[in-house]
Amino acid sequence: MMCIPHAILSPKLRAGVFALALGGLGLGMTSAPAQAQVTAFKQAIAEAASSDDGVAAFYRENDYQPIWTGSGDMDRARRSALLAALGNISVHGLPDRSVEVARLAEQMQNARTTRDLGLLEVQLSQAFVDYATDIQTGFLVPSQIDDGMVRENPETNSSDFLTGIRDGQPTAFMRSLAPKSSQYRALMKEKFRLEALVQQGGWGPTLPNRKLEPGQSGPDIVALRNRLISMGYMQRSATLTYDGAIEAAVQQFQAEHGLEADGVAGKGTIAEVNKSVSARLKSVIVAMERERWLPTERGERHVLVNQTDFTARIVDHGDVTFETRSVIGKNQGDRRSPEFSDVMEHMVINPSWYVPRSIVTKEYLPKLKANPNAASHIEITDSRGRRVNRSAVDFTQFTARSFPFAMRQPPSNRNALGLVKFMFPNKYNIYLHDTPAKNLFSREVRAYSHGCIRLQQPFEFAYALLARQSEDPKEFFHRVLNTGKETKVELEQNIPVHIIYRTAFVSSKGRTEFRRDVYGRDAKVWAALERAGVVLSSVQG
Known part of the structure; x- marks a missing residue:
């Protein structure tokens, strides 16, 4: 009945797991007064749960009543469901926990005092919370694996998990914890x-x-x-x-x-x-872990950029309604595009390109030192936004740290951002945009940008986004575009953007x-x- 790897359990433990999961724990506690036993049990729970605020909060709210170690039918059902889930977790591509199953079974077998029972109660809760967290929101912390994986695991609440297993049908609740997405x-x-x-x-x-x-x-x-x-x-x-x-x-x-x-x-x-x-198979297992990292609610309408696929898609109610090729960051240093989710708020038609400080100092300053008129298509501005006369500046005196100016490329067909950009303000300064370098979209591997996502069909992408707020999105877009002026267009419906990295889907x-x-x-x-x-x-x- 339970998916427990018997090979690692001794015959005694095998019998113990079966008896303890499906039967009572059978502790002999009649020698101590009942009230003393209750007090010792609660004290043990409070002590053991103190390291996890959510677990501690649950037991306070539950008046320190057991949900695992009692002798009732639901306690037995929860124990059985937990041990079965732990023993079967590898089906989700997660580390085998059969050793933990054996350890818990042995502790259940050897519990002799009220305090043992209280400590065991919390250990079972913590094992369950760990299982629920791993299977629902991921086992790994993305940013600890690669500094470009800046995505944060969705938040979980230990108390909510425990309340769910207390109030629900145990086996069904265990099954409900895995991501519900069709992709998973x-x-x-x-x-x-x-x-x-x-x-x-x-x-x-x-x-x-x-x-x-x-x-x-x-x-x-x-x-x-x-x-x-x-x-x-x-x-x-x-x-x-x-x-x-x-x-x-x-x-x-x-x-x-x-x-x-x-x-x-x-x-x-x-x-x-x-x-x-x-x-x-490794790619699929990694993709399952990555699926656990994504927000549970993706948005009825959302933008999905898969870096390895070099595509950007608009997804409505689970169906792809628009798709275009993309170019991502070059596979070099800090140019690699990061992975994260945010919300698109507006687009800018006829954008200026405000050159990032890193590009100014690493790429343009050396050129300016050699020739003050280098990159003449880009304006140099002071701290007040006033255009600087290049011939009046000795650029050789500046270092990357001391360079006091900013650089801006005005709107034009030659602008590095093309004629439209799509903004979801974030600390990584990443966005989607047009590009004058159309030739790159015909290549098989399209990793050439400084980190932002370039779109092959940015106008059509804009029409699709504007369709929900304009009767004639194409006419509206081109009317603004033809002014030649930098114009911010708010999206009446903000749209979640998920920049992901999937080698299997x-x-x-x-x-x-x-x-x-x-x-x-x-x-x-x-x-x-x-x-x-x-x-x-x-x-x-």
């Missing part, structure tokens, strides 16, 4: 599928890393064909030639892995085809897609999970 459920389903494939030996032999293209024949083509069949991209076939069926399968594979879908199996495509089932068609780990962040997340005890089968394929 789909990822878990994919995790089970990939785990089964790992045990079956994977997708078969890998291919030599050389270019294969339509019309070719030979053993490498057969190996490619077999690999694509195993992956589900082709029906069974005996073809020995790179024919139309293989080409179509390669195109579908490329589209679902963020590659140029040209039907030619170049080295980049072969490298992705050769990725093992275990490698893909399930599309609206129900197909699992994979992307390359552009910044190497998922490798760090997996390493942290592995250090914490998440394991995969040793079978590769």
Whole structure:
């Protein structure tokens, strides 16, 4: 009945877990006066709960009554549900807790005094709170893994968790704790599928890393064909030639892995085809952890930017209603785009580009020292916003720290921000915007910016946002644009923006897609999970 790994439990503990979870704790406490037992029990709870404000608050509100260690049916049901959940937590891609199950079972078996019972009560509550927090909002702290993962785990409340398990049906409440998003459920389903494939030996032999293209024949083509069949991209076939069926399968594979879908199996495509089932499984497990980091409420309408996919989408009631290609920060130093959520409040049409201080001092100051007229398309302004006469300034006297000026590029077609930017004010100075560098959107890997997100179709993005507050959003947008003046347009409905990083996700068609780990962040997340005890089968394929 309980998903407890018996292999680590002695026969005595196995019997104890069963008896204690489903039966009474059976403590013999008749030798002490009843009131003394109650007092000792409450004191033990108060002492043990003092380290967690939420747990302490719950027991004060609950008059220090037990919810785990009593002899009633609901106490037994809660114990059973907790031990089963702890023993089964690895299905969520979280570290195995079977050792903790064994330790709790042993403490339950060995409890002899009222104080033991009070301490055990809190230990069970803390084990439950830890489980609930890990499974609902994430096991890892993102910012401790990579300084670009500035997303904060959603807040949880220990008291709310305990109230829920006290008042609800225990097994059902345990099941309700995992994220309820369709993406999380789909990822878990994919995790089970990939785990089964790992045990079956994977997708078969890998291919030599050389270019294969339509019309070719030979053993490498057969190996490619077999690999694509195993992956589900082709029906069974005996073809020995790179024919139309293989080409179509390669195109579908490329589209679902963020590659140029040209039907030619170049080295980049072969490298992705050769990725093992275990490698893909790691990506799915990391994606499940990342899903736990997102706010529970994403917004009925929200903007979703997946950095690894180089896309920006508008999502309405779970459906993608607009999608465009994007360019993200270059994979270099502080240029990598951070991951966080915020709220879009307005757009600026015909924006000025107020050059960030880091770019002013690192990129433009050296040029100005060599030539005062460098970057002449950008204005230099003093602390009052007045334009500075370059010929009257000796830029060689300044260091990055002492440079007293700001720099601004006025609105124009050449402006670094293009003709519109979309603002969700944040301390990272990140936003979405147009760009004059349209050629970058045709590239497969689009990591070139200083950190902000560039959009291939910024005007259409603006129309979609304005459609809810203007009868003719296109006409309104261009009327403002044609003035040439910097204009702030408030959004009547603020829109949540989620900048995420997913190398594995399930599309609206129900197909699992994979992307390359552009910044190497998922490798760090997996390493942290592995250090914490998440394991995969040793079978590769």
